[in-house]
Structure formats: structure tokens, C-alpha cells
Amino acid sequence: MSLDLDTSVKLAIYTTIAETAAAPTAVAVAQRIGAAPQQVEAAFTRLYEKRLLVPEPGHPSRIRMAPPFSGVPTAFPVETRGKRYYANCAWDALGIPAALHEDAVIPAADAFTGERLTLEVKAGRAVPQECVIHFAVPAARWWEDIIYT
Amino acid sequence: MLLFRSEETVDHWCQAHRVPRRPLITLGQLWQLAVIWYANRLTAESRRPAADEMASVFAAVGLEGPFWDPQADTWRSAI
Numbered sequence: 001m002s003l004d005l006d007t008s009v010k011l012a013i014y015t016t017i018a019e020t021a022a023a024p025t026a027v028a029v030a031q032r033i034g035a036a037p038q039q040v041e042a043a044f045t046r047l048y049e050k051r052l053l054v055p056e057p058g059h060p061s062r063i064r065m066a067p068p069f070s071g072v073p074t075a076f077p078v079e080t081r082g083k084r085y086y087a088n089c090a091w092d093a094l095g096i097p098a099a100l101h102e103d104a105v106i107p108a109a110d111a112f113t114g115e116r117l118t119l120e121v122k123a124g125r126a127v128p129q130e131c132v133i134h135f136a137v138p139a140a141r142w143w144e145d146i147i148y149t
Numbered sequence: 150m151l152l153f154r155s156e157e158t159v160d161h162w163c164q165a166h167r168v169p170r171r172p173l174i175t176l177g178q179l180w181q182l183a184v185i186w187y188a189n190r191l192t193a194e195s196r197r198p199a200a201d202e203m204a205s206v207f208a209a210v211g212l213e214g215p216f217w218d219p220q221a222d223t224w225r226s227a228i
Contacts, residue, residue, distance in 0.1 A: 091150055091186075094182075095186060098188050099190040108152050109152075111153055111158075112158040126176050126179070131154055132159060132173045133152055133173065133175075134173055136168055139218060140218065140219050
């Protein structure tokens with residue numbers, strides 16, 4: 001199957017993150033798929049327009065978010081496959097084991113008190129835990145400032 | 150979206166940040182959303198759901214109303 005550039009870039013990004021728990025740069029993606037870094041950087045922009053990727057503000061060759069993965073450490077670490085990934089929010093913290101189809105432990109905390117609040121995904125489901133999730137931004141505005149959302 | 154132990158700590162957080170309290174969802178609902186949204190994210194076919202698909206996804210897990218409508222412009226008055 002022949003893939004278009006954007007799809008090849010997307011798959012290279014997600015495969016790299018799944019393998020290494022780190023987001024690749026445009027140069028690394030270019031090396032992986034045999035494309036020019038400028039072409040990959042342009043694909044980053046198009047993937048952002050499709051809401052599949054968020055380049056680092058001010059650094060278009062770096063990845064801040066490839067949902068559910070974060071390109072930088074966050075308050076939502078996800079431990080699975082012997083690695084520590086980072087998610088962008090509570091939703092994405094569960095999204096990582098969903099995307100990887102793996103069990104996972106999420107050593108998170110109450111956003112106000114800082115009390116440890118560990119979530120776990122086991123055998124394809126979230127283990128019940130006493131907690132609630134608060135959405136501060138309505139769906140129509142999530143991508144106005146997706147990093148805040 | 151953030152994680153809290155209880156509704157009480159949500160209220161404290163909202164007061165501290167001077168933001169209105171908005172909808173809460175359960176861990177079970179969040180897991181359903183995560184699976185629907187991301188289960189095929191590592192495949193060539195994956196894409197973000199379109200707006201009408203998003204509304205259907207939210208409704209399927211019990212999340213309805215202007216807050217969950219990605220095309221709503223009335224959410225302010227509805228909350």
C-alpha cells in the first residue's frame with residue numbers, strides 16, 4: 001500500500017512515540033521515512049489543521065502534542081510497556097493505554113490537593129477509582145487553546 | 150480536563166482559579182471516550198472525529214447539551 005506523505009508522517013510519529021516514549025523531531029521523522037525535513041515540517045502544519053498534532057509553539061519542527069501523547073513531561077504520566085509516557089490531560093492519560101492496547105498505571109494526582117490519585121487500566125478496562133473529571137472548556141472551544149484545554 | 154478526588158476538590162479548584170464549575174464526568178465515561186477516540190490512533194486510517202461524529206460519541210456515553218456540542222454557540226447561556 002502506498003501512503004501519502006501526511007499519513008506516512010503521522011504513522012512515523014506515532015510509531016516512534018510508541019517505541020521510545022519520546023516525540024521525534026521533523027528531522028528524525030524525515031530520516032525515518034526518507035523525506036526532506038522541510039516536507040515533514042509542512043506535513044506537521046497540515047496535521048495540526050486536521051487536529052492530529054500540535055507543534056511546539058515557536059518551534060514548528062518539534063512536537064508538543066500528538067494526542068493522546070505529550071511531547072513534554074506533564075502531570076499525567078502513563079506507565080506501560082516498561083516505559084513512562086506522558087499524556088496531555090486525564091482523557092489522554094486513558095487514551096494512551098487505549099491506543100497501545102495495553103494495561104497501564106497512571107500515577108496522577110488530585111488537581112487541587114495534590115493527593116496521589118493513581119488510575120489503572122487492566123484487562124481492557126479502567127479499574128474503578130473514587131474520582132471525577134472536570135471539563136473546564138466547552139467542546140466548541142477545545143482547539144482555541146488546546147494546550148490549556 | 151483535570152482529575153479530582155471528589156466534587157468538593159473540584160469546587161475548591163474552581164474557586165481558586167476563579168472559573169465556573171463546568172460538567173463532571175465519571176471515570177467510566179472517560180474510559181469509553183478514550184477507547185472511542187484513540188483505539189485506532191496508531192493506524193493509517195485514524196483521524197479525529199468530525200463535529201457531528203463527536204456529538205454522537207458524547208451522546209453515546211451520556212454527555213449531551215450545548216457544552217458537549219462542538220458547534221454550539223449557545224453554551225454560555227445554557228450553563
